Amino acid sequence: MELKRTLVAVLLVIGLSPVAMAQDLDTEKAIERYRQMLKADPWSNPGLLDVDRGETLWATPRGPKNVSLEQCDLGKGPGKVDGAFAELPRYFADADRVMDVETRILWCMEKLQGFNRADLIKSPHPSGGQPVKELGAMATYVANKSSGMKFAAKLDQPKERETVALGQALFNRRSGPFDFACTTCHAETGKRIRLQGLPFLSNPEEARKVIGEWPAYRVSSTHVMTMQHRLVDCFWQMRMPPLELGSDVSVALIAYLAKTAEGGEINAPALKR
C-alpha cells in the first residue's frame, strides 16, 4: 500500500513538471527512493509486466505461418532462451551476419513466423506513454532470462571482430549539424547533460555498470525502452535521421558496447529515469 502510494506520487511529480528545473533534484531523490523500494520488492518493477507479456508472445503461435518462436535459435540452440542474451551479439551462420537480441528476434519473426520485415521495422518503438512493442517485449523477456549473469559475448570470430571495430569507429564518428559523436557525451567520467549523468561508455568499468540495465523501464516515458530504441534516441539528439532497427550500424554499436561491458552483470529490465 505504502509502495503504491509513493509510486503514484513519484509518477505524478514526473508527469506534472514539464521543465522542472529545481524539482529535478527532488525528482532524482524520489526516483532513488523508488529504486530502493524496488530492490526491497523485486516484483514491483513495471518492466516485469513486459517480461511476462514477452514470454507469452514468444510461446504463442503467430504470424502468417501461425507458429511460435520456440524454434528460434538465439545462439544456444532452437528454443534455448536461458543465458542466450548474455552471449549476444554473435555471428549467426543461417543469416550470415552478426546480430543483437532484437535483430535476431526480428529475423525469427520474419523467417519462422512469416511476418513482413518492412512492416516490423516501420515504427518499431513506442512513443511516450505507450507500452513497448511486441518485438521489444520479447527482447525484454529474453534479456531477463540472463539477469544475474555476466556479459560473456565472445565476439572473437572474424565477422564479429569486424563488427566490434565498426562499432568503435561509429562511436567516434562526428557528423550532422551539431558535429556530435557518441564520444561527445560518453568519453569522460562525471559529465552531465543538464542534470542527467552521462556514463563514460568506452571505459569498461563504467560500461559494465550500465549496459546490463537495458532493456530498462524508463520512468519518464512510462515504458520499457530497448537498446535499439535507446540508440534511436541518441541519434535523434545528434540531429541524425531515424536509425533503422537491425541495421549494421545498430548491431555494431551494440556489439561494441557489449564487448566493452564484458564481465558486467546483467540486470534487465532495470529502472531508469
Add this chain to the structure above:
Amino acid sequence: MHKIAIALGLTGFLAVIAVVPATLAQQRPTVDAAKVDAAIQAAFPTFPTAASDWTPRLAPDETMKQCVANDNLPPKAVGDAIMAREKATIQYPTDGKLVGDWKKGETLAQSGFGLRFTDYPARDRPNGGNCYACHQLTKTEVSYGTIGPSLLAYGKIRNFGEAETKAAYEKIYNPHASYPCSLMPRLGNNKVLTIEQIKDAVALLMSPDSPVNQ
C-alpha cells in the same frame, strides 16, 4: 618546493596529453572508411523531409574527419589548418553590431528545439542553442550540464571588452576557428542559429545587465 612540484606535475600532465592520442590511435583497429560510410548510408534509409536536407548530415566534412582521426586532439599543423579553414566561414552582421538582446539569448540558451527528426515538418518556432545542456550560465538556472566550462560572469571577468565580444561571437559561430576540434557545435556555420540569434547569445554573455554577469 611547491614550484618544483608544480613544474613536475605540469611536465607529467603535458607528457600524458602528448601520449594519450598516440595510444588511442594504436588501440583502435583500422576500419575501412568506405565500409563505415556504406553502413551509415544503409542505416538511415528514411528522412522526414527531402533527402537533400538529410544526406549531408550523414558524412563528416574535412574538419570532422581530421578531428576524428586525431581523437579531437589534433597535432599543431592540423589544428592550424582547421582554425584557418573554419575562421574563413564566419559571417558577421552587416551593420557591425555584435550584441543583441540578452533576454532572447536566455530563451534560446534554454531551448533544445530544432533539427531533430521529430521537429519536422518545420513549424513557426526558432531553433534553440541549448547552451544549458552543457554550460552553467546563470546562478538562477540550476539545471545545467558540465560538458562545457561554466560561463558564469563571462563578460564581467573580461571587463565587457570589445575584442572579447568579437571573440565570443566567433566562438559561438564557429568554435573551431579558435579551438580546433572543440566538442561544441558550429552553431553559425552549420545554420543552427541565425546571425541575429548569435548576437542575442553574445548579449547573454557580454551584457552588463545579463543574468550571466550578476
